[in-house]
Amino acid sequence: MLRERIMDFLEHESDLLDSRRFEEWLALFDPDAWYWIPLSPDQKSWTDGPSHVFEARPVLAARVERLMAARMIPQSPPSRTSRIIGALRVETNDPIGVRCRFHVAEARVLHEPDDEAEQRLFAGEAKYGLREHGDSFRIAWKRVDLINSEAGLRGVSVLL
């Protein structure tokens, strides 16, 4: 059943991110794919005003290579994340368009006075364009709408 296969795929994606297997995560994206975190849920296209992130796969590849680097400043020490996805809706079948809700908790232990308060929660809706690939899928595009997207955010280095 399509819905079940998609949920399985998205849970696999979440697991790759929480396990810090970022290169395998990147490999889920097709060469022409894009990854987008808009500034406002009203944006229809990345040209519709500024975005937090709008990256074609080659730019996303640089982001991933940076995340894996030992001397990456805002991930020294690295964050741990734990995410839950749910409320999956398959909106279209051909091409496959889906959306789901997510919560991503991030902790980064700096041994500073604010350590405990530093645990952050990112929440919102993720939308995907998927393409059939063998018995699984590839991501054609991914859009992440944070519920606090217009807020002044402190640096976010984890992948959403």
Place this chain on the structure above:
Amino acid sequence: MGVNAIDGLDVSQLIRKDAVNSRIYSDPAIFELEMERLFGRAWILVGHKSQVPHPGDYVTSRIGRTPVLIIRGEDGEIRVFYNRCTHRGARLCMMPSGSALRLVCPYHAWTYDTLGRLINVRLKEEYLEHLPYGDYGLRAVARVAQYRGFIFANKAPEGPGLLDFLGHMTTTIDDIVDRAPDDDVTVFPVPLRHRYRGNWKLTFENLNDTIHAGVAHAVIANAARNVLEGDVDAPKHPALHMMVANAKPVSFFQALDLVTAPNGHSYFGGHMGANYQPEVGDVYFQRLAAARGDARAREILAVDRHINLIYPGSTWQGRYQTVRLVHPLRVDLTEVVTFVCRLKGAPEGTFENALIYCNVASSALSSITTDDLEIYEAEQRLSSSLEDTWLPISRGMGAQRGQASDRELHAGTSEAYIRNQYRAWSAAMAVA
């Protein structure tokens, strides 16, 4: 004890020509004094006229940490008021922007017109003669002035005018507006914001620092270079070139001119060699040349400044049509609000290039900005825990390259711009 003394400490004792005391970043009393004497008297960029095109349109902004409201009145004039009801001091406009011919306080429905006049209060008969309406209009910010559509406000009723304050830096604003074939820009109404738990001055000290780029941003520059070399499809993505530009050799930055101007302003020439040409370059040039003449169009596009700092409130990048407001919210909390400008009459591709730059350079999720934000927060924690540390600002000291009118030219790797900022800071902080 001088008038600039707080807690028995003379502020002038915290600044030397070659170093600053880290207490200036962490002491709440110094922050209070900055709000009064620096942000209370400087001309601060609050917005752009295109945010309020019609009578009744308003947007909220800040002067320093103080919330203000920019509104176009029914008479067409743009005014700046404190965003605070004169009754109990509640926030008047709750939304970041909107349009209304009457501003009604959400607390007791005190009502103002678009010129800020109090026109109605709830239960007015019970005030009898004890509420002179004329005394309770919205409190206006003392002075408001525009330069080519950008709105500046000043809390102090007296002092130098906007043009005196900007001086040579009017050319920084020209560098954006001149690029528009129709001689005007609009700002995209929703700004991108990032913040950090650190002092506002850390941003101003970072943005003309060409030397940190090759160190703090080395990882993303290296990653972007690897992608560019390994993927034939990659070079068409301007973001990768912008990232790689951080790793230019020191000699490249040394050759650039750093320009410092009175009042703490500065910029450096060269846009870090990021080889940016919009795909629409030809059409854009034709339109600019049609509007301004071929020679003038070339002259406008040849202006090559990277980050312009209009101290202490805003930073400007003409080439990428980006303007940032720096809002000091607390001694250890700062918000940076980034607006992207659309050049009127230019093809849409010029705006798209600016959007990409905004992603790369101003987003809280940027692979570059996150390096800076992490460092600012670490600097702040250490400034709070090591009270009597002197931090040197002496790179390039005594090596001024030239003088042009009231501007100094230095090597692009000099910290002269920081010394220039503290000259302005010290002068402002010394005046009671």
